[in-house]
Amino acid sequence: MKFNVEENGFSLSSQGKTILEHSPERPMIYVGKGEESLEMYRGNFDIEDYVIERYALKHAKIDQADSAVRVSFPNELELIIQITDGAAVMNIVLLNTEINRFWIRVAADADEKCYGCGEQMSYFNLRGRSFPLWTSEPGVGRDKTSLMTLKYDLESKGGGDYYNTNYPQPTFVSTKKYYLHIDTTAYCDFDFTHSAYHELQVWEVPKQIRIESAPSYLELAGKITELFGRQPELPDWIYNGAILGVQGGTERSFELVDRSIHHGIPVAGVWCQDWEGKLVTSFGLRLQWNWQWNKELYPNLPEKMKEYKEKGIRFLGYINPYLLEGTALYNEGKEKGYFATKEDGSDYLVDFGEFYCGVVDLTNPDAYEWYKNNIKRDLIEFGLDGWMADFGEYLPTDLKLSNGVSPMLEHNKWPVRWAQCNYEALEETGKLGEIVYFMRAGGAGIQKYCPLLWAGDQSVDFSMHDGLATVIVGALSAAMMGCGLHHSDIGGYTSIYDNLRTKELFLRWTEMAAFTPVMRTHEGNRPATNFQYYDDVETMEIFARLTKAHVELTPYIKELVKENAEKGIPVQRPLFMHYEEDENTYDIQTSYLFGPDMLVAPVYLEAQTSRELYLPEDEWIHLWTGKSYRGGIVTVETPIGYPAVFYRKESSRASLFESIGKNY
CATH class of the missing domain: 2.60.40.1180 (Golgi alpha-mannosidase II)
Incomplete structure (x- = not known):
């Protein structure tokens, strides 16, 4: 990595390729002021920005020292750049406090390709498109030309677009063999549409930008995970077969496990997302958001869990960081003052789709510890060996948090806070490596705290923006960001209107899942009307054969998972x-x-x-x-x-x- 002072400017290059360059004629940084407006509806955000002012920082004063370079733009900001052989760290000092918009141009080649920006689901190579980075519901269909997306936009403002993602990250990898990371949790927009530069926009002046290069992509993967952390290895039991996503109570769930075993399906676990109870909404089957064992729906569950664990089959559940109004945990949290509030201190409830929930304030140390202890007591001590740690994307931007930080800055950080809460619960009980949880939401830093990523709520179809193909794109883009353990709901999740899962789709999805780190089924949001693996004998036989092939691959998969934990090299790779x-x-x-x-x-x-x-x-x-x-x-x-x-x-x-x- 080399910093070169040139006439009226400077440049930064690596391996002979320019990454940053500045001159009065070609300024690198633009700043300004803007006013945003956001509207959230059930995790979907309508975001607009009114740019009041934008101007280039043209004239720079450059001072070189042995350990750093200081680039000053008088009365605006300063860059303090530290250079090592493979990295450049740019610390930014803000001088003009009226600035709340920041753009940096990164030198590009016309044939360059870029990857990353978290988990992107439509396009692996980001070139030619712009990617707003804001964690949210991905949307249904995610294709503005499709009838499904149009209908869902009109009905619930939730059709989404190609860039909507549960897991955005202000980091990209270039085919010039470097990564660039902006240290921010603010709203960003990474624009890769220009032939000569990439323009990266941030709704604050970030404190730091880091650029690091490597001779190969394998080494670059290692450096990315040195920065963000690495996923731990998976528990040994997870390699014993598929995790069966079933629900509906003790009798039905374990009867389906027995039927699966009878048909030769190797079973590693049974995942009952409704272990805490269920709700029925117009969208489909939802859950009772009170994260404790529901004795009415799941009688004798502790005994069944013990019985099947002795057979090598683990039990998994579900949790998220929100609590249903009026439930026992909600009432306890409200009494203790552990929820985020409106600005006037009154209750703030989020509409999750015909039911309303409080937001546990993870910035409040006492609330954080309370929720972590709930995980320890109600999940770990109860005997769960895993769970879906869902959501994290829904933090509204008009509430009040304990730490006093704007929700605009906390929103993209929320999934990482949520992941860390789960991680610490395992670490403090000595269960890290024995219990697994899986997440769909993410952000910079999720790598260490997310043992297993899952691709979210795909449509139950073959559509290119929301179906089976998006799982491959998601795995590859997340892999470039250091999340090398990835899987998906076999058969997809979202069934809406007349879109129903078919036998063909389920089996094609199973084929792919057999060659990923983890196989897990899901009945979806409308189990009764969608095809399930247990609906016919032929499907169970094919599912059994592919699951057995997956189990036979265990020595190889374990080797890859270990490499991901030790070196940051992903299991699924471009x-x-x-x-x-x-x-x-x-x-x-x-x-x-x-x-x-x-x-x-x-x-x-x-x-x-x-x-x-x-x-x-x-x-x-x-x-x-x-x-x-x-x-x-x-x-x-x-x-x-x-x-x-x-x-x-x-x-x-x-x-x-x-x-x-x-x-x-």
């Missing part, structure tokens, strides 16, 4: 992470490497019986037929139950892969 010289690999978002030795190309479109894909130059063996391929564009047959999967002939695990292909 092809270019191992084939950097192959230009064809950089825009592929519907195939991935499962570790260094397997290539997976899921069938992501309806009514497809073959799959065309690209293989990098290597000797690849088709898993199911044993046929050898040398690389390039190939087409293979993909009957249901046999996704396009290949392994490297020279892999040290080749005999394991060969055995799986022959036996399953």
